[in-house]
């Protein structure tokens with residue numbers, strides 16, 4: 001990043017001088033949750049205070065630690081942290097608050113939520129949670145909602161991994177995990193882990209390369225991983241599905257697939273073959289803008305020099321052709337024989353020793369009539385109950401439980417449909433909205449709609465550490481604890497069967513409480529205390545761990561990574577958890593739902609002369625996780641402002657220069673941003689960073705700490721042309737826009 005000096009993360013740790021020499025320093029084994037990858041780290045603690053967070057000696061994590069993990073204690077000790085429950089006193093968004101007790105807050109919340117339910121039905125209550133939070137409430141949120149009767153739960157996982165999990169299940173009944181340790185070829189569809197961005201995945205890729213594994217990167221931009229790759233295919237943004245079609249064309253034409261596996265374990269191969277024949281390499285080269293010979297070379301290596309992996313990537317989670325692209329990844333894995341083999345992609349299943357979060361959620365408690373009301377299920381059903389419940393008996397047969405809510409993305413409402421209902425233009429009204437560790441105003445598409453939706457609520461409750469732009473519009477802000485202040489048992493997002501414990505390092509400050517306590521108090525406030533019967537989080541963990549023969553204390557003290565050695569090709573005994581028991585190359589569920597059962601590529605809408613450039617949101621910033629962390633001085637100092645990336649030629653054509661403040665606009669909205677001219681960008685493409693607001697700027701409606709001015713969600717459309725058909729998730733990788741020059745500084 002121009003203008004931002006590189007700096008060793010270790011120096012961040014020493015930024016805060018210690019007031020006096022500490023007494024005895026103790027260590028705690030903790031899982032960092034400053035992003036959603038949950039590294040094992042060590043917290044050094046003295047006198048009830050965390051002095052330092054450092055890398056653990058676990059081989060997976062010992063090489064390095066990212067700067068967000070190191071800076072976390074300063075972030076949590078920051079003066080902006082919310083320590084007590086706050087109740088709105090002026091009009092919504094007036095930013096006038098009074099301090100209340102948890103007791104009064106929860107009594108009033110219970111009563112007001114009860115009134116909304118009484119008037120509009122339980123479906124008028126929607127909940128939005130974050131990526132990481134879905135793992136820290138352990139399914140209790142869904143459990144309470146299921147007992148109260150609301151199916152309208154949404155999360156960032158609709159745009160990131162949760163939806164991939166749901167779509168993978170349509171093909172082979174479980175979302176597989178890439179075996180980096182034994183693979184011979186890694187294919188990254190836009191995914192770009194770096195030293196300070198998902199450090200463990202970055203390390204996995206580097207180690208595999210050191211062992212001799214190949215790396216193929218598909219990215220419109222010459223990313224850091226592209227620079228390290230054996231082959232880089234600079235595809236046009238949003239064309240990943242077409243690229244996969246090209247790979248399949250090569251693999252099928254040249255008979256490079258696993259014939260035995262295809263014959264015995266798949267259905268729909270002939271139909272797939274005729275669909276793939278609609279995509280000759282010349283057509284794929286034209287759509288993707290890549291050289292046909294390079295496409296052929298990459299496909300050959302993937303298929304013939306494996307076992308290969310296509311690790312999960314969020315890039316195909318956020319495209320107009322998301323369902324097809326994700327299905328094509330699963331089809332490539334299957335036909336090349338890389339499913340459930342060492343070095344390929346492993347179907348973990350549940351860990352039989354621990355009660356899974358999918359069971360805690362108790363989806364069976366939600367009546368079918370309420371499931372049918374899930375928002376978005378009628379038009380975009382793929383990850384809603386309507387799409388996923390068709391797998392129930394098959395999931396039970398193979399994996400032992402009816403509901404496998406992998407990455408919590410398998411029984412979700414559609415976010416856009418939910419915000420429309422909240423804004424009063426949906427099938428029915430949603431009038432109460434609860435937010436846990438998420439900043440939804442900025443974390444989905446179409447921010448102008450979300451703002452209307454929030455302003456139209458009777459009750460908004462936000463459980464947070466900070467007064468985010470979303471929290472500024474709430475009725476209640478309830479103070480949340482942090483990952484250093486609570487115990488945690490993580491289950492690898494229900495994706496893997498690996499469980500890891502995190503010890504509590506210190507007490508939460510002020511009146512901060514955990515997500516567990518929030519749901520327990522809410523259940524009681526709704527007269528349903530029996531739904532969360534465990535007195536404490538530790539009791540709850542004791543219950544879940546019973547079959548291990550250990551209680552939480554023993555488990556957290558003795559275990560670091562708890563798993564059973566993987567078995568491979570389990571499908572030979574059980575079949576796959578799909579209606580046919582095989583890998584569904586042609587999806588019977590998509591067909592039943594009225595969609596094309598085969599993957600396809602749907603091109604962009606006709607060009608819009610008013611908006612001749614294309615933008616994508618992404619390229620994660622080392623210093624921040626999503627919309628968070630901008631209050632932490634040592635991180636903010638490294639990257640004080642949001643930057644777009646643009647090629648020298650495009651900057652020239654727009655008449656803009658390095659460090660100039662400009663406006664980026666399209667039919668959804670506009671933002672202010674600084675220019676970074678980068679030769680790693682292709683011409684005509686603009687990168688917009690995700691999640692910018694400035695905690696130091698004025699708060700309250702009309703201001704929202706700069707969110708209205710800087711957030712990428714202002715530019716992300718969610719009308720049908722920009723939604724994936726089957727899931728209804730927004731296209732964020734190729735949105736028309738233009739760059740406007742502005743006079744002076746903004």
Ligand SMILES: Nc1nc2c(c(=O)[nH]1)N[C@H]1C(S)=C(S)[C@@H](COP(=O)(O)OP(=O)(O)OC[C@H]3O[C@@H](n4cnc5c(=O)[nH]c(N)nc54)[C@H](O)[C@@H]3O)O[C@H]1N2
Pocket residue numbers: 129130131132156157159160314436437438439440442443444445463464465466468480481482483617618625626627628690691712713716732
């Ligand atoms: N427009 C747009 N939307 C996107 C994306 C995009 O690029 N553009 N990216 C998508 C992706 S990849 C993802 S993963 C999701 C991410 O979505 P989320 O994971 O929901 O991330 P944020 O929206 O930044 O909200 C996280 C909030 O949690 C708070 N928080 C942190 N720790 C705790 C805690 O222990 N307890 C509680 N209660 N709160 C806590 C933070 O202060 C922060 O405000 O967003 C998706 N949405």
Ligand SMILES: Nc1nc2c(c(=O)[nH]1)N[C@H]1C(S)=C(S)[C@@H](COP(=O)(O)OP(=O)(O)OC[C@H]3O[C@@H](n4cnc5c(=O)[nH]c(N)nc54)[C@H](O)[C@@H]3O)O[C@H]1N2
Pocket residue numbers: 035036131160189190191192193196197198218219220221223235236237238239240313314315616617618619620621622623624625626733734
């Ligand atoms: N420091 C830090 N680390 C993080 C996060 C963070 O906020 N901060 N967030 C975490 C989370 S939740 C996620 S999901 C990951 C996301 O991290 P990544 O998976 O690495 O995703 P991005 O960084 O958004 O973009 C990666 C690459 O995708 C390319 N790209 C853009 N459009 C397309 C396209 O249409 N097709 C293809 N093939 N490539 C395209 C971009 O040029 C970019 O180089 O990062 C995680 N790590």
Ligand code: SF4
Pocket residue numbers: 032033034035036037038039041065066067068069070196197198199200
């Ligand atoms: S990558 Fe960084 S922020 Fe994410 S879990 Fe690891 S140490 Fe924490």
Ligand SMILES: [Mo]
Pocket residue numbers: 131160314
């Ligand atoms: Mo993500």
